[in-house]
Amino acid sequence: MKTSxxxxxxxxxxxxxxxxxxxxxxxxxxxxxxxxxSVIKVGEYLKIPTSKIYGVATFYNxxxxxxxxxxxxxxxxxxxxxxxxxxxVLQELEKHLKIKAGQTSRDGLFSIEVVAxxxxxxxxxxxxxxxxxxxxxxxxxxxxxIDNYRNKESK
Numbered sequence: 761m762k763t764s765x766x767x768x769x770x771x772x773x774x775x776x777x778x779x780x781x782x783x784x785x786x787x788x789x790x791x792x793x794x795x796x797x798s799v800i801k802v803g804e805y806l807k808i809p810t811s812k813i814y815g816v817a818t819f820y821n822x823x824x825x826x827x828x829x830x831x832x833x834x835x836x837x838x839x840x841x842x843x844x845x846x847x848x849v850l851q852e853l854e855k856h857l858k859i860k861a862g863q864t865s866r867d868g869l870f871s872i873e874v875v876a877x878x879x880x881x882x883x884x885x886x887x888x889x890x891x892x893x894x895x896x897x898x899x900x901x902x903x904x905x906i907d908n909y910r911n912k913e914s915k
Contacts, residue, residue: 838877
C-alpha cells in the first residue's frame with residue numbers, strides 16, 4: 761500500500777539537506793521508483809531545486825526514475841560473474857526482451873537492472889528475478905527463464 765508523501769515526510773520534521781537521501785529511499789521503497797512529481801514535492805519540502813535533487817539521486821545507482829516491470833531482473837556484473845560471462849547474459853536478455861538495462865518492456869512485464877554484486881559469486885553468473893536467484897546462467901538458459909515468466913502471465 762502506498763504511503764502518502766505527507767506520511768513519509770512527517771518522519772523528518774524540520775528536515776534539511778541531510779534528509780534528502782533517506783526521504784528519496786523511502787519514496788522509492790514505497791513507489792518502486794522516484795517519480796517526477798515526488799522530486800518536485802521533495803524540492804518544495806526541503807527548499808532544494810529539483811536540479812540538485814536529480815544531481816544527488818543520479819549519482820547513486822540505487823535510485824531509479826522509471827517504474828520497474830512486474831518481473832524485475834537484476835544482472836550481476838561483479839568480478840566472478842563478469843569473468844564467467846555475465847556480459848553475454850546481459851546482452852542476451854536485452855536482445856530477447858528488446859530493452860536495455862535500466863528500461864522496462866512496453867507491456868510492463870520485464871525490467872533489467874545491472875547490479876555491482878549480488879553476493880552469490882560461487883554460482884556465477886547469476887541473475888535475480890524478484891528475489892528468485894538463477895545460478896550459472898547462460899545465453900541459452902535466458903530464453904527458458906523468460907518464457908517461464910511469460911507463461912505465468914498466460915495462465
